Amino acid sequence: xxxxxxxxxGGGSMARSMVGGLLANGYGPDRIRVSxxxxxxxxxxxxxxxxxxxxxxxxCIDAADVIITAIKPxxxxxxxxxxxxxxxxxxxxxxxxxxGIRTRDIMRWADCDIPLIRVMPNTPALIGYGASVLFAGQxxxxxxxxxxxxxxxAVGEIAWVENExxxxxxxxxxxxxxxxxxxxxxxxxxxAQKNGLDPELSKNLVLQTALGATQLAKDSDLSAGELRKQVxxxxxxxEAALNFMENSRIEAVFEDAISAAIARSRELASxxxxx
Numbered sequence: 001x002x003x004x005x006x007x008x009x010g011g012g013s014m015a016r017s018m019v020g021g022l023l024a025n026g027y028g029p030d031r032i033r034v035s036x037x038x039x040x041x042x043x044x045x046x047x048x049x050x051x052x053x054x055x056x057x058x059x060c061i062d063a064a065d066v067i068i069t070a071i072k073p074x075x076x077x078x079x080x081x082x083x084x085x086x087x088x089x090x091x092x093x094x095x096x097x098x099x100g101i102r103t104r105d106i107m108r109w110a111d112c113d114i115p116l117i118r119v120m121p122n123t124p125a126l127i128g129y130g131a132s133v134l135f136a137g138q139x140x141x142x143x144x145x146x147x148x149x150x151x152x153x154a155v156g157e158i159a160w161v162e163n164e165x166x167x168x169x170x171x172x173x174x175x176x177x178x179x180x181x182x183x184x185x186x187x188x189x190x191x192a193q194k195n196g197l198d199p200e201l202s203k204n205l206v207l208q209t210a211l212g213a214t215q216l217a218k219d220s221d222l223s224a225g226e227l228r229k230q231v232x233x234x235x236x237x238x239e240a241a242l243n244f245m246e247n248s249r250i251e252a253v254f255e256d257a258i259s260a261a262i263a264r265s266r267e268l269a270s271x272x273x274x275x
Contacts, residue, residue, distance in 0.1 A: 005066070016048070034052070068151070120133045133158070
């Protein structure tokens with residue numbers, strides 16, 4: 001994998017996080033190319049990473065073993081159509097990290113049988129704590145799956161699904177999930193300030209509590225429910241707060257919110273695929 005030549009089509013934040021993670025894990029900068037039409041993006045890439053940066057997608061993908069399309073979903077069709085004459089199905093792997101674009105649509109726009117892997121990452125990949133879920137198309141070899149796995153492990157943890165439709169559920173949980181946690185953090189910080197704590201202390205307490213609880217849940221053999229019960233004393237302050245949440249149907253609110261995200265993921269896939 002370390003000798004594979006990588007081409008990132010699109011140099012936005014997710015591509016930069018992946019490039020940074022790969023370099024930090026010892027990947028040779030001479031094996032990485034990135035293309036982006038935006039001059040500021042290219043300048044930022046060149047300033048931060050010793051990799052080849054270009055405006056031209058064709059120059060970027062030439063001689064690449066792996067092509068990673070790190071572009072906005074609405075731009076995928078146009079980019080793939082412009083590249084399809086230059087793709088090499090016998091020797092290249094295509095990895096798409098564009099949310100909501102189905103493999104059948106990517107293959108239709110690419111107009112060839114290039115091996116394809118879809119990835120649903122999330123924004124904590126920017127600091128190496130991402131959660132990425134991968135789905136391999138029919139033409140993907142085991143060596144190519146291993147290659148994609150190693151690339152995505154440079155920015156966090158990974159998992160595979162065998163049913164592409166499950167990526168919609170993944171989108172609703174881990175893809176959109178960071179925003180749910182940010183909202184909870186925001187609410188708790190606001191509540192702390194309303195109850196007299198200064199802004200800095202409010203932020204520090206909430207963030208450290210979130211970090212500590214997450215690490216405890218990750219390291220413990222106990223379930224989240226069991227850990228919750230350990231903190232909840234009979235007739236205590238935690239029980240009072242949790243009872244209020246349950247009476248406010250907090251579980252139903254979260255379930256409905258996640259269902260809305262999943263439904264929207266399916267809608268976007270249909271809308272973008274029809275273009």
